[in-house]
Amino acid sequence: MRLSTKGRYAVTAMLDLTLQGGEGPVTLAEISETQGISLSYLEQLFACLRSKNLVRGVRGPGGGYYLGRPADEISIADIICAVDEWVEFTRCGGKRDCKDGKRCLTHNLWDELSSEIFNFLSSINLAELVERGGLKEEGCIKEKENGALTTEQGSTRAA
Amino acid sequence: MRLSTKGRYAVTAMLDLTLQGGEGPVTLAEISETQGISLSYLEQLFACLRSKNLVRGVRGPGGGYYLGRPADEISIADIICAVDEWVEFTRCGGKRDCKDGKRCLTHNLWDELSSEIFNFLSSINLAELVERGGLKEEGCIKEKENGALTTEQGSTRAA
DNA sequence: AGAATACCCACTTATTTACTTGGTAATAAA
DNA sequence: TTTATTACCAAGTAAATAAGTGGGTATTCT
Numbered sequence: 001m002r003l004s005t006k007g008r009y010a011v012t013a014m015l016d017l018t019l020q021g022g023e024g025p026v027t028l029a030e031i032s033e034t035q036g037i038s039l040s041y042l043e044q045l046f047a048c049l050r051s052k053n054l055v056r057g058v059r060g061p062g063g064g065y066y067l068g069r070p071a072d073e074i075s076i077a078d079i080i081c082a083v084d085e086w087v088e089f090t091r092c093g094g095k096r097d098c099k100d101g102k103r104c105l106t107h108n109l110w111d112e113l114s115s116e117i118f119n120f121l122s123s124i125n126l127a128e129l130v131e132r133g134g135l136k137e138e139g140c141i142k143e144k145e146n147g148a149l150t151t152e153q154g155s156t157r158a159a
Numbered sequence: 160m161r162l163s164t165k166g167r168y169a170v171t172a173m174l175d176l177t178l179q180g181g182e183g184p185v186t187l188a189e190i191s192e193t194q195g196i197s198l199s200y201l202e203q204l205f206a207c208l209r210s211k212n213l214v215r216g217v218r219g220p221g222g223g224y225y226l227g228r229p230a231d232e233i234s235i236a237d238i239i240c241a242v243d244e245w246v247e248f249t250r251c252g253g254k255r256d257c258k259d260g261k262r263c264l265t266h267n268l269w270d271e272l273s274s275e276i277f278n279f280l281s282s283i284n285l286a287e288l289v290e291r292g293g294l295k296e297e298g299c300i301k302e303k304e305n306g307a308l309t310t311e312q313g314s315t316r317a318a
Numbered sequence: 319a320g321a322a323t324a325c326c327c328a329c330t331t332a333t334t335t336a337c338t339t340g341g342t343a344a345t346a347a348a
Numbered sequence: 349t350t351t352a353t354t355a356c357c358a359a360g361t362a363a364a365t366a367a368g369t370g371g372g373t374a375t376t377c378t
Contacts, residue, residue, distance in 0.1 A: 003162035003276070006366065008269060015265040027323070035265065038368050043325070050325090060376030061322040076272065106174040106194065109288050110167060113235065117162070120279055129268050165335065186354070197337050202356070209356090219345030220353040 003117075007080035009037055010045050014079050017055065018071045018126045025064030045083050052082040072127035077118055162276075166239035168196055169204050173238050176214065177230045177285045184223030204242050211241040231286035236277055 013031050020026045028046065032039040046065065049055045053068040067074065172190050179185045187205065191198045205224065208214045212227040226233065 002164070004366080005161070008273075009367090011272070012265050012269050015268055019264065025323095029323085040369065041367055044367090047325075057324055058376090059322090059324045059374075060378095062377060063323045063375085065324085105178065106171050109174055110171055113170070113283065113288070114167075116283075117276065117279070120276070124272065124275075129272070163335080168336090184354095188354085199338065200336055203336090206356075216355050217345090218343075218353090218355045219347095221346065222344090222354045224355085 002084050003080060004084060006045070007084045009035075009041075010049065010079050010083040011076055013037065013042060013045065014049070014054070014067075014074070014126060015129060017065060017067055018130050021067055021071075024062070025058050025066055027064040030064075048083045049079070052078070054078060054082055067126075070127070071130065072125050074126045075122045076124045076126075077121035080121065161243050162239065163243060165204070166243045168194075168200075169208065169238050169242045170235055172196065172201060172204065173208070173213070173226075173233070173285060174288060176224060176226055177289050180226055180230075183221070184217050184225055186223040189223075207242045208238070211237070213237060213241055226285075229286070230289065231284050233285045234281045235283045235285075235288075236280035239280065 012035055016031050016034055017026050020030070028039055028042045031037065032042055046055060046057070049068075050057060054074060056066045056068050058064060058066070171194055175190050175193055176185050179189070187198055187201045190196065191201055205214060205216070208227075209216060213233060215225045215227050217223060217225070
C-alpha cells in the first residue's frame with residue numbers, strides 16, 4: 001500500500017480534468033498553472049494515466065486531455081494505482097523463512113488492512129467527488145463530532 | 160495524507176508488539192528478527208512512537224517495550240501519524256493566488272478525501288486487528304456484493 | 319507554413335527511506 | 349561490583365523516490 005504525494009498530484013489533476021472537462025479538452029499547461037505542478041512532471045504522470053486508459057490525449061492546437069471514460073467509472077484507486085506502483089510487498093512471499101507463522105501473521109494483518117484501504121478508495125469515484133463538491137454531504141461521508149478534519153498541521157488530529 | 164512503507168513498518172512492529180506483549184516486554188532485537196527490519200531503524204521508529212506515548216520502554220536485561228496504552232486505544236492512524244509527519248500541504252493556504260476558486264476546489268476535494276482516509280484509519284485499533292486475526296470477520300467491515308465497502312452508517316466506523 | 323499541443327527521453331536535484339556506526343545510560347543478574 | 353543486556357541517542361551513508369529541467373519529435377489546427 002502506498003499513498004504518496006505523487007498519487008495525490010495525479011488525483012488532483014484528474015479532478016481538475018473532471019471539473020473542466022465539459023468544455024472540450026484540457027491542456028496540461030492549464031492544469032500546471034491551476035494546480036501548481038510542473039508541466040513536465042504532469043507529462044510523466046499523464047503518461048502513466050494514459051497507459052491505463054484513464055485519460056485520452058488529443059494533439060494539435062485546441063488539443064489536450066479528456067477523461068478516458070466517464071467520471072463515475074474512474075475510482076481514486078484507479079488513479080493512484082496508475083502512478084504509484086502500489087506494490088504489495090510481503091518479504092515472506094518466497095525467499096525468507098516464514099514457517100514459524102508469527103511473522104506471517106502480522107504480514108497478513110497488514111495485507112488485509114492494505115486491501116481494506118484499497119477497497120475504500122475503489123468505492124469513491126471522480127463523479128461523486130465533483131457532484132457533491134466535496135465529501136461532506138449527507139449520505140456519503142459524515143464528519144466526526146469532534147471535528148477531526150483537515151488542517152494544515154494535522155498531527156494532533158488523533159482521537 | 161501520507162501512507163508510506165515507513166508507516167507500514169511501524170504498524171507491523173506495533174502489531175508484533177501487541178501479539179507478543181502479553182508475556183512481558185518485547186525487545187527491538189526480537190522485532191527486528193521477526194519482521195526483518197534493521198535494529199537501528201526500529202530504534203528510530205520507536206523513538207517517534209515513544210514520544211507519542213504509544214510505547215513504553217524498559218531498560219536493562221529482560222527489558223524491552225510495552226504498548227503505551229491498551230491495544231484497543233491505539234488506532235492505526237495514531238501509529239502512522241507518529242512516524243509519518245502527515246503534513247497536509249495545501250500550497251494555496253497562504254501565499255499563492257487562490258481566489259479564482261478553481262484551484263481551491265480541487266484542493267478542498269483532496270483534503271476531504273484525505274481526512275476521510277484518516278478517519279477510516281482512526282476507526283481501526285490494534286486490538287481489533289489482533290482479535291480477529293484480520294479484518295475480514297463480520298461485525299467490523301462488510302463487503303457489498305460489488306466488492307465495495309459498507310460501514311454501519313455513513314462511513315464513520317464505530318471505533 | 320507556423321503555432322500549439324501531445325508525446326518522449328535522458329538528465330539533475332531534493333527529499334525521504336532505510337540502514338550504519340559508534341556511542342551513553344540504566345538495570346538485572348552473576 | 350562487575351558484566352551483560354537492553355533502551356536510548358546522534359551523526360552520518362546509501363539507495364530509492366519524488367519532482368523538476370532541457371532538449372527534442374509527432375500531430376494537427378489555423
